[in-house]
Structures are given as structure tokens and as C-alpha cells.
Amino acid sequence: MTGRLGIWALAVLGLVAGCADRERSTLADGRLTATPGGMDFQKVALYDARETEISLRNVGRAPVDVNEVWVEGPEGAYRAEFTSDVPHSLVPGSAASLKVRFAPTKEGGQPAMLVVRSDTRIEPLLRIPLTGSGVDAWARVSPRSLDFGRIEAESSKTLALSLENPTELAVEVTPRLVGADKDEFVAKSVVVEPGATVDLPIQFNPVKVGRKQVALAITPCRGCADVPVLVAAESLEQAVVAEPPVVDFAAVPVDREAFRESRIRNISTEPMTVNQLTLDGLDLSYSQANTGFPLVLQPGEVRGFQLRYSPGHMGPAEDMARYHVVSKRHPTTDVKLKGFGGAAELCVSPVTYDFGTQPLGSKTRVMVNVKNCGSSNAGALTLESLTWQPDPAGTAQFNNTPLAMPHTLQPGQEINIPVFYEPTRTGSASGVLVMTTNAYSAATVQMDFRGTALAHAPCELAITPMALDFGTVPPGRGAVLGVKLENKGRDLCPVKNIQLRDSDGGVFRMPGGDLFGVIIYPGDWFSFQVAVQMPVTGGTFAGTLQVEQMEPANPVVLVPLLANAQATCLIPSPWYVDWGVARRDCPPEPREVNYLNACTMPVSVSNVWIGPGTTDGEFSVSGVPTPLPFTLQPGEAFTVDLDYTAQVYGMNLSPLFVSSDDLAAPLLVPLIGESSKRTDKTDHFTQQDVSKVDVLFVVDNTASMVEEHPRLVSAIPSFVDAALAKQVDLHVAVTTTGIASVSNACPGGAQGGEAGRFFPTDNARPRILTQATPNLTTLLQQNVQVGQCAQVEQGFEAMRRALSPPLVNNADDPRTALPRDGNLGFLRDAAALVVVFVGDEDDHSPDAVDTYVAWAQQLKGQNQPQRATFYAIAPTAAACGTAGGTGTRYAEATARTGGEVMNVCAANYGPLLSAVANKAFSAQDRFPLSDSPEPGSVTVTVNGAPVTTGWRYDAPSNSVVFTNVPAPGAKVSITYRRSCDAG
Known part of the structure; x- marks a missing residue:
């Protein structure tokens, strides 16, 4: 103390x-x-x-x-x-x-x-x-800072402080660590003898990744003040890293080879030893032959090594390259290898092309085909650019249709690039088109073109008509007319860039596309089509067609285009008349057009005529009611006869016009025909898919149907069961053969004059039934009980009215007082149409059978899967006392549409309707021809392959009947030499 x-x-x-x-x-x-x-x-x-x-x-x-x-x-x-x-x-x-x-x-x-x-x-x-x-005894401490640099976590590094004792007594030096990361450092006290110098080791043992927060204080003797020592240290997740971590060889054709460099970098501040480089061998398409291991990778050093990929199979290939590193935490640095066997390969044809000698001012074309011809799994080919090298001779005379870049082609896909030669000066010319792509070994492709131009006399071109007037076309409908170009001179005449200069917002178009260039020789001519598609809003439209010709005084000729879109009271049937291909020596049969007043007010018709066309005189109209003008009451109709002479070779188009007091411009029905020197003809069909069908029963409601109606009612379950068994998406409705009203004794609300309206018109029961309708069989049985009160059977006319405006597109017929008596919702664009006529007497409709058949085929698209097919239970040659005459018109119509007529005299209609259902809801086995063939000239292909068995030609129905029925969607082509029988 x-x-x-x-x-x-x-x-x-x-x-x-x-x-x-x-x-x-x-x-x-x-x-x-x-x-x-x-x-x-x-x-x-x-x-x-x-x-x-x-x-x-x-x-x-x-x-x-x-x-x-x-x-x-x-x-x-x-x-x-x-x-x-x-x-x-x-x-x-x-x-x-x-x-x-x-x-x-x-x-x-x-x-x-x-x-x-x-x-x-x-x-x-x-x-x-x-x-x-x-x-006074103590130790000197140096240095006053320690930098451990960057080392990998779970490794260790030791640095030392120097301690010098200049005194005569031994001293104890004590280190002290502070900070959040002090536990990752180790330092112990040491004794320094008099006059001695020793090292004080400081060990860094990182566990966590990141920069370290730590400080070091050194007590150089007991009781001495602390000496601060700055400490810097960082630990890394991994010292040796791969750049890049994934080596992607992309797509390489099978059995070719590609090399990529893999690099490793030492991001630490310590040397790292790499013992070897190995591959896992997951895919033998990869290999490497690098030497020089083991090696020491100095701090910050980067080294590269070559890896090889030569796909031995198609499709994706993966492997792993591993650099073996002396490291506790990461003994390997892994590099993922990716590749794809099968690369996009470029095929171009032609790569050189000579347009030859062409007239000055012409425009000729070659199609350059560019295809990704790599294997099916080879990956996409990208066209990156397409440019022309400048022409040192002056203005470029070659060009191509622009193609949006980049453009991608999947394996097997191709594109045709139109390349044009438009000479503007005489003599030879050349052009070089350069394409760049991502194709393997085809990054740049050069295509060379040549041509020579000759002078000629200026064109003398006649254009008819000089203005194209479509008159009136109802809103939402389209129409087509034609323009003819004729060379009236004594030298050839090149024309080009025939296209719409003004389409008035897309109302006008060219169905065949723009015509890039045609050379018309003296006296020759050709026609092309111009179409109009009216907007539903209606209105008046004007456009311009241009024709460029080699005529310095008038290089561009403009043809005005006019059209009026307006709702019409007159409903033509059909909306256009197409005679198809005809011959001079085999004039086509006359055609008819029927005009129905579908409005609730009278319409006055002032004129019916053939307007200006490509070749005047080829078409003619007759049978126009006289005197003109005449008035059609609501529901009344008239029919005109049309002839086509087929004397002028090529395509002929003219307008059939009807002027009425409700229209600002005459109503148009286009007339189309082609006169050919060829006698062979091919009818093309697509086998129908009958999974969705609209069925219309047209039932005779005259007084003579007393015996037949009960048979029909009894047979309905057979029809419905067949439809349901085939799981058809079904619409079914009933109308009568009556057009004019008779008396209130007739059921259904229309007094026996349904005129195409579905029965019952008073909506006492549902009128449009489906496969999902409850009690479908019972309701259909009730709906076919149309009564016996009418006087004239007009089955075809009733069908046409039922499926024409205003009935087909309105829920209510605007011409009648009955509510909701329209037929809206029955007819579907995607569904097949089956019409079943039931009557004990032949049809007495006003127009020719061909007119109604053509109308129905136009309605659904001729030779398409949803083509309209007619069936009939009607009088046949096997007559009976309850039937009147023979149903020749029904027989003709069913034969022309691929259907069938069955005898109304049968005691039991159940088998008849089952047969109708099974046939209507099954693939088509009978294909009617559009013309009569010469005997022995019929040949058949299915999906492009000739078929010599499994079919026959049936002369009575003018059809090819298959026993081996083509599958749904199959393309059937029937070629024959047309017979030239009169009539």
C-alpha cells in the first residue's frame, strides 16, 4: 500500500x-x-x-x-x-x-x-x-498501413509489421483489432528483446465477400499510447473468372467446325495457379487441345484458350469447360459451352442474269429466289441489307421491289425478290445488287445483272374504256370491271407500272396486282381487272388508274375511276355473271339475271343496258320488260336474258346497268367471260368439311301435299338422329314454296305466302333450330307442318329470297307488318349450305335452273368446301298417283350441285331423309363438272397426284363420282376436253 x-x-x-x-x-x-x-x-x-x-x-x-x-x-x-x-x-x-x-x-x-x-x-x-x-523502453512500429489487396474468400493471407526495440529492456507489443470484420483477422502479442527487431504477423482469413471494415491499434509497450495502423482488405467470391462465362458458338452446319476463344482473368491481387483445362464430355462435338498447364496467372492477367465445336448431330449441343484452379472455395472456373448443329445457309438464284435485248422504256423482271436452305432445325436466316452499287455510267437502270430489312427466313422458307430492268438509254447496262446476311460463310453475296436496250417508234396505244364507271354497288359489296390496252401502231409498244395512282382510301384495287411491264406487239391487246369494294358507310368515290407508255409526248395515261355506294331496292340475282372460259366454236349458254324489289315502296325502272367495256358487242341483253319505264311493286321481280358471243380472244368484261328512280347512278352487275383457243378445261374442287352445316327445308305447301306431309313429319327423327350422331354444328330452318299470300286458313302467319321467310313467320315457335335446341326433333316436326293451301310451287325462288337481302341480313322483314319475321342469324359464312326441297310437283320458279345454281354457288363460293348442295324429295320417272309429272328442274339442280333427288312417292321418307343427312353431313363423293366433256377425255388428280382408279364419270349427272372418297380439304382437279354440243 x-x-x-x-x-x-x-x-x-x-x-x-x-x-x-x-x-x-x-x-x-x-x-x-x-x-x-x-x-x-x-x-x-x-x-x-x-x-x-x-x-x-x-x-x-x-x-x-x-x-x-x-x-x-x-x-x-x-x-x-x-x-x-x-x-x-x-x-x-x-x-x-x-x-x-x-x-x-x-x-x-x-x-x-x-x-x-x-x-x-x-x-x-x-x-x-x-x-x-x-x-523508457518501447518498440518502433512500421509500416503504418497494411493492404491485403483482394483475395478469394476462404483463403488466407498474412502480412507483418516490423517491431524494433532500440532500448536496453525487453518490451511486450500488443495488437488490438476493432471493427465489424475484426473476427476475420488474427494478431497476437509479442515480446521484443533489447536491440532486437521482430515481425508481428497479421493474418487475414476472409469468410464473407466484400470490403472489410477493420482497424488495427498497436500498443508498443505496456502503458504506451496506441499506434494506429491503417488496414485495407477485400474478399472475392472467386479469384479466377471466365470472360465470357458462356461461350456460344451459335449455329454451325453439321460436320463443319467453328472456333471460339475462352478467356480467364485473375481479378485478385495474388497469383493463382491453374493446373489444367478439361471438358465434361457431355457432347463429343466439343474439343480443345490447349497446352502450357499448369500455369500461374498473375494478378490482373488475362489468358485466352481456343475451343472447337464441330457438330456431329443436328439440334442443340451443350458441354462444360472447366479450368482447374488451386482454390478452396472455387476449385474450378466453369465455362458453359452452347452450340446448335445446323446453321442457316443461304441459297440465291440467280446470282447472275442477263435480261437480253429489251425495248427502250420497257420494264422486265426476273425473280431472285433467296432461300434458307439449311436443315430443318438450322435456325433463322436474316437478310440484313440489300443495296445497289452506284452505276458509274449514270442513272441506275436496275431496281428491285423494296424489302423491309432485316428480313427473317426460317429453315426451308424462301422469298422471291423482283429485280427489274428499266432501260432509259440505249446500249448495254449492268448493275450489282449486294446482299448481307447472317448466313454461315455467306455474310455478303453479290448479284450481277446485265441488259441491252434498243430504240423503237413511239407507242400508239388505245385504252378502252377511257373511264371506268362502276355505277352503283351496294355498301359492303364488291364488283369488278376491266380495262383493255391495244397497240394500234406498227411497232412494238412497251407499257409499264400499270397501277392505281389514287385508290380513294382503298376503295379501288387491282385484283391481279400491279402490272409491272408488258410489251404489246402491233395489233395485240390484253385486258386486266379493276375492282371496287364499297365501304358499309356508302358514298361517292373517285380514283385514278395510271398506265406508263413509251410515248415522249404522253408518257403517262390516266384512266378515271368512278363508283357510287348506295343501298338499293333492286336485288339482282346473281350479283355478277361469269361465263368462265369459252370458245368461239362453242358459244356459252345464255344466262339470266333476276331483279327483285326488296323495298316496301314501288320502284320505277327506266333502262337496262350494257355499258362500255373492254370489247363492246361481246355481251348483249334481251327480255327487258316493255315499255320502259316500268314499275315494280314491293316483292315483284323481273328477269333479263344475257348472251356472250366469245368471239374476241382473251378476257372480256362489261357492265350490265339498270337505272331506277331510287339510285343516283345505275345499278351494276358485272359481266365476265374469257374466250380461249384452248379446248381443255379443268374444274377445281376442295373436298368439303361438313362439321358445320346450315340446312334449309323448302316444303311444298300446296293442297296436294296431304299424303306427303305426314310422311315427312314421321321421317324427321331419322334426319335429326343422323345429324346428332355425326356431331354436326347444325342450323336448321323451314320455309315454304309459297310466294304469294293465299288466305288466313294457312298456318304460320303469312297466309301461305312466306316468300322465303322462315316458318312459322309469327314466331309461334323457334324458327332457327340448332343441335343444342331442347326438343329439336319435336320442334322441327312441328315446323315442317306448313299446311296445304298454296297454289304454285316456287321452291328455288323461295330459297333465293330466304337467303337474300333483306331477309338474310335483317331480324325483321321491312316489307311486312309481322314483327321479327326476318331470317338473320341462320346463314354462316363458315358453314356448308344444304337445301332440301320437298314437293310432289316440279319447281315453277321464274328463272332458269342455271340461274339459281349459279346464285347458290356464288353465295357460298364455287368449288369451295362450304359449297351449296341441293337435295330433293320430288317426283321422279317412277311416277305415282299422288305426284304431278316429273321433277326435272329439281333433278337438274341437284345434279349440278352434287346432291341427289329421291322419289316423293316412297311410302316411308325415313330412309330418304337418313340418306340425305348421311350424304349432306359426309364428305362429298360426287363432283359436278361445269361443262360436258368429250367421251374418254376426263382425267383426275387429288392433291396434285394422278388418280386412275376409284372414280367414274356419270354422264346423266355430268359428274365424277368417287368410290374412294377424297379426305376433307383434299384438292381435286378434273381436266377434260370440252364437248361442243349445241344448246
């Missing part, structure tokens, strides 16, 4: 000692001795300390109480205390220990005195001399 006890404590001790003295014999006293009798601590470093023990022994004859110990000397340099806390009362011969500590606070000698107070009389204060010397 340093210093003395407090005054109060000393006073108490004094009192106690005084009492003891009075009680103790003066002859027996205790005596203390100290061992050793003095202590020299010698040299001790400042702020360090040295300790020793001193033993106090009672060598007297009486007990001794040691009351207090202290040191008299330099403040804070010495400290003395008993080694135990027990009472320090010593009996004779016993001893107690004192611990004395010297911790110099300054340099130099520091003498002191240890004082022990006891209750002995002889020497109550025992004094023991103490000596010691303080020495």
Missing part, C-alpha cells in the same frame, strides 16, 4: 495498542524481522512493473499484531499489500507475506522505504529500504 491509513484508523489502532501494552508483560515482547532486509528492483521499463515478496516473521516471545504497511517514496511508483486478507496477528515463530510492486513513472533511480507498523515495543516501525530505476 502507498501512503498511510487515515487519521481515524490510526487513532483507533493507537487505542487498541495502548490497551494491549497495559495488559502485556514487559518481560515478554514480540519482535519482527523482514526477509529480505532490503530490495533492489533494478531497471524496469516505464509503465511496466516488477513485483517481489517480503516475509515478516515474529522472532520474539510474545504475539505481534501487524497493524499497517506503506511505502514512503515517489508518488505512484511503489505499492505494498499483504498477500492474504486474514488478520495479521503473528504468534512467535509465524510469518506473513507482503507483495511489493515497482512500476516506475519516470526515468532514473527511485529509492523508497517500506514501513511496517506493529505493536512491538522495541521497534514499532520496521523500515525496509527499496530501490529501483525507471527506464
Whole structure:
């Protein structure tokens, strides 16, 4: 202990000692001795300390109480205390220990005195001399910063601080780490002997990835102030990384080879050893033959290695390249290898082309075929650019139809690029078209073109008609007319860029597309079509057709185009008349057009005529009601006869016009025919898909149907069961053969004059039934009970009215007082149309059978899968007493549409309607021809392949009948030499 006890404590001790003295014999006293009798601590470093023990022994004859110990000397340099806390009362011969500590606070000698107070009389204060010397001893620390750099986590790096002791005493140097990441560093205390220099190792053992937050404080001696040392360190997830981590060889043709470089980089600040490079061998298309391993990758160093891909199979290929690194955390640096066997390959044809000699001002074309001829899995071919090299001779004379770039072609896909030669100067010319692609080994392709131009006389071109007037076409409908170009001169005449200059917003178009160039020789001519498609909003439209000719005084001829879109009361049937291909020696049969007043007010017709066309006189009209003008009452109709002479070879088009008081311009029905020198003809068909069918029953409602109606009602379940068994998406409705009203005795609300409206017109029952209609059989049985009250059977006319405006496209017939008596919702564009006529007498409709057949085929698209097919239960040659005559018109119509007529005299219609259903809801086996063939001239192909068996020609129906029925969607072509029988 340093210093003395407090005054109060000393006073108490004094009192106690005084009492003891009075009680103790003066002859027996205790005596203390100290061992050793003095202590020299010698040299001790400042702020360090040295300790020793001193033993106090009672060598007297009486007990001794040691009351207090202290040191008299330099403040804070010495400290003395008993080694135990027990009472320090010593009996004779016993001893107690004192611990004395010297911790110099300054340099130099520091003498002191240890004082022990006891209750002995002889020497109550025992004094023991103490000596010691303080020495300033410490270690120098260098450097004052440590940078461990960047090393991989889970590795280790050690740096050292240098400790130098320039003093005469050994010192202990203590490091201390602080900060969030101090646990990832290791540092221990060291003792530096006098005059020695030692290293203090600091070890960095990173666990977590990232920059480290840590500080290091060094205590260079005991009690010395800390010396700060800056520490920088970062740990990495991986020291050796791949650049790039995935090597993609892309698409390479099978059995070719491609090389790609794989690079590795040492992103740490320590050398890294790479022992080898291996492949996993997942796909033997990959290989490598790199040498030089093992190697040491210096900090920041990058090295590249070649990898090879030679696909031995088509399709994707993957493998893994592994760099084996001396690393605990990442013993391999992995590189994924990707490739695709089968690359896009470019095929171009032609790469050189000579247009030959062409007239000045002409425009000739060659199609450059560009194809991705790689294997089926070879990936896309991208055409990146397509440009012409400048022509050093002047204005370029070659060009191509623009193609949006880039343009992608999948394997097997191709595109034809039109390249044109448009000579503007005489003599030879050349052009170079350059294409860039992503094709394997075909990044750039050069195509060379040549041509020579000759001069000629200016064109003498005649254009008919000089203006194309479409008159009136109802909104939403289209029409087509023609323009003829004829060379009236003595030299050839090149024309080009025949196209619409103004389509008035797309109302006008050219169905065959623009005509890039034609050379018309003296006396020759050709025709082309111009079409109009009226918007549903109606209106008046004007456009312009242009024709460029080699005539310097008039290089561009403009043909005005006019059209009026307006709702019409007159409904023509058909909307256009197409005679198809005809011959001079085989004039086509006459055709008819029927005009029905579909409005609720009378219409006055003032004229019917053939307007200007490509070749006037080829078409003629007759049978126009006289005198003109005449009035049609609501629901009334008239029919005109049309002839086509087919004397002028080529395509002939003319307008049939009808003027009426409700139209601003005459109503148009286009007339189309082609006169050909060819005698062969081919009818093309597509086998129908009958999964969706609209069925219309047209039932005779005359008084003679008393026997037949019950048979029909009884047979309906057979028809419905057949339809449901084939899972047909069905629409079915009924109308009558009655056109004019008779009396209120007729059921259904129309007085026997449905005139095409579905029965019952008063909506007493649902009129359009489907396969999902509850009680379908019962409702259809009720709907075919149309009564027996009408007088004239007009089955074809009733059908045409039922499926024509205003009935087919209105929920209510605007011409009648009955509500909701229109036929809207029955006819579907995607569905086949089957019409079943049931009557005990032949049809007495006003127009020819051909007219109705052509109308129906026009309605659904001639020779298309959804083609209209007619069936009839009608009188046949096997007559009976309940039938009137023979149904020749029904027989002709069914034969022309591929249907069939069955005998109305049968006692049970169940088998008849089952046969109708099975035939109507099955693929077509009978294909009617459009003309009569010469015997033995018929040939058949299905999907382009000749078929010599499994079919026969049936002369009575003028049809080809298959026993091996073509599959739905099959393309059937029937070629024959047309017979030229009169009539």
C-alpha cells in the first residue's frame, strides 16, 4: 500500500495498542524481522512493473499484531499489500507475506522505504529500504498501413509489421483489432528483446465477400499510447473468372467446325495457379487441345484458350469447360459451352442474269429466289441489307421491289425478290445488287445483272374504256370491271407500272396486282381487272388508274375511276355473271339475271343496258320488260336474258346497268367471260368439311301435299338422329314454296305466302333450330307442318329470297307488318349450305335452273368446301298417283350441285331423309363438272397426284363420282376436253 491509513484508523489502532501494552508483560515482547532486509528492483521499463515478496516473521516471545504497511517514496511508483486478507496477528515463530510492486513513472533511480507498523515495543516501525530505476523502453512500429489487396474468400493471407526495440529492456507489443470484420483477422502479442527487431504477423482469413471494415491499434509497450495502423482488405467470391462465362458458338452446319476463344482473368491481387483445362464430355462435338498447364496467372492477367465445336448431330449441343484452379472455395472456373448443329445457309438464284435485248422504256423482271436452305432445325436466316452499287455510267437502270430489312427466313422458307430492268438509254447496262446476311460463310453475296436496250417508234396505244364507271354497288359489296390496252401502231409498244395512282382510301384495287411491264406487239391487246369494294358507310368515290407508255409526248395515261355506294331496292340475282372460259366454236349458254324489289315502296325502272367495256358487242341483253319505264311493286321481280358471243380472244368484261328512280347512278352487275383457243378445261374442287352445316327445308305447301306431309313429319327423327350422331354444328330452318299470300286458313302467319321467310313467320315457335335446341326433333316436326293451301310451287325462288337481302341480313322483314319475321342469324359464312326441297310437283320458279345454281354457288363460293348442295324429295320417272309429272328442274339442280333427288312417292321418307343427312353431313363423293366433256377425255388428280382408279364419270349427272372418297380439304382437279354440243 502507498501512503498511510487515515487519521481515524490510526487513532483507533493507537487505542487498541495502548490497551494491549497495559495488559502485556514487559518481560515478554514480540519482535519482527523482514526477509529480505532490503530490495533492489533494478531497471524496469516505464509503465511496466516488477513485483517481489517480503516475509515478516515474529522472532520474539510474545504475539505481534501487524497493524499497517506503506511505502514512503515517489508518488505512484511503489505499492505494498499483504498477500492474504486474514488478520495479521503473528504468534512467535509465524510469518506473513507482503507483495511489493515497482512500476516506475519516470526515468532514473527511485529509492523508497517500506514501513511496517506493529505493536512491538522495541521497534514499532520496521523500515525496509527499496530501490529501483525507471527506464523508457518501447518498440518502433512500421509500416503504418497494411493492404491485403483482394483475395478469394476462404483463403488466407498474412502480412507483418516490423517491431524494433532500440532500448536496453525487453518490451511486450500488443495488437488490438476493432471493427465489424475484426473476427476475420488474427494478431497476437509479442515480446521484443533489447536491440532486437521482430515481425508481428497479421493474418487475414476472409469468410464473407466484400470490403472489410477493420482497424488495427498497436500498443508498443505496456502503458504506451496506441499506434494506429491503417488496414485495407477485400474478399472475392472467386479469384479466377471466365470472360465470357458462356461461350456460344451459335449455329454451325453439321460436320463443319467453328472456333471460339475462352478467356480467364485473375481479378485478385495474388497469383493463382491453374493446373489444367478439361471438358465434361457431355457432347463429343466439343474439343480443345490447349497446352502450357499448369500455369500461374498473375494478378490482373488475362489468358485466352481456343475451343472447337464441330457438330456431329443436328439440334442443340451443350458441354462444360472447366479450368482447374488451386482454390478452396472455387476449385474450378466453369465455362458453359452452347452450340446448335445446323446453321442457316443461304441459297440465291440467280446470282447472275442477263435480261437480253429489251425495248427502250420497257420494264422486265426476273425473280431472285433467296432461300434458307439449311436443315430443318438450322435456325433463322436474316437478310440484313440489300443495296445497289452506284452505276458509274449514270442513272441506275436496275431496281428491285423494296424489302423491309432485316428480313427473317426460317429453315426451308424462301422469298422471291423482283429485280427489274428499266432501260432509259440505249446500249448495254449492268448493275450489282449486294446482299448481307447472317448466313454461315455467306455474310455478303453479290448479284450481277446485265441488259441491252434498243430504240423503237413511239407507242400508239388505245385504252378502252377511257373511264371506268362502276355505277352503283351496294355498301359492303364488291364488283369488278376491266380495262383493255391495244397497240394500234406498227411497232412494238412497251407499257409499264400499270397501277392505281389514287385508290380513294382503298376503295379501288387491282385484283391481279400491279402490272409491272408488258410489251404489246402491233395489233395485240390484253385486258386486266379493276375492282371496287364499297365501304358499309356508302358514298361517292373517285380514283385514278395510271398506265406508263413509251410515248415522249404522253408518257403517262390516266384512266378515271368512278363508283357510287348506295343501298338499293333492286336485288339482282346473281350479283355478277361469269361465263368462265369459252370458245368461239362453242358459244356459252345464255344466262339470266333476276331483279327483285326488296323495298316496301314501288320502284320505277327506266333502262337496262350494257355499258362500255373492254370489247363492246361481246355481251348483249334481251327480255327487258316493255315499255320502259316500268314499275315494280314491293316483292315483284323481273328477269333479263344475257348472251356472250366469245368471239374476241382473251378476257372480256362489261357492265350490265339498270337505272331506277331510287339510285343516283345505275345499278351494276358485272359481266365476265374469257374466250380461249384452248379446248381443255379443268374444274377445281376442295373436298368439303361438313362439321358445320346450315340446312334449309323448302316444303311444298300446296293442297296436294296431304299424303306427303305426314310422311315427312314421321321421317324427321331419322334426319335429326343422323345429324346428332355425326356431331354436326347444325342450323336448321323451314320455309315454304309459297310466294304469294293465299288466305288466313294457312298456318304460320303469312297466309301461305312466306316468300322465303322462315316458318312459322309469327314466331309461334323457334324458327332457327340448332343441335343444342331442347326438343329439336319435336320442334322441327312441328315446323315442317306448313299446311296445304298454296297454289304454285316456287321452291328455288323461295330459297333465293330466304337467303337474300333483306331477309338474310335483317331480324325483321321491312316489307311486312309481322314483327321479327326476318331470317338473320341462320346463314354462316363458315358453314356448308344444304337445301332440301320437298314437293310432289316440279319447281315453277321464274328463272332458269342455271340461274339459281349459279346464285347458290356464288353465295357460298364455287368449288369451295362450304359449297351449296341441293337435295330433293320430288317426283321422279317412277311416277305415282299422288305426284304431278316429273321433277326435272329439281333433278337438274341437284345434279349440278352434287346432291341427289329421291322419289316423293316412297311410302316411308325415313330412309330418304337418313340418306340425305348421311350424304349432306359426309364428305362429298360426287363432283359436278361445269361443262360436258368429250367421251374418254376426263382425267383426275387429288392433291396434285394422278388418280386412275376409284372414280367414274356419270354422264346423266355430268359428274365424277368417287368410290374412294377424297379426305376433307383434299384438292381435286378434273381436266377434260370440252364437248361442243349445241344448246
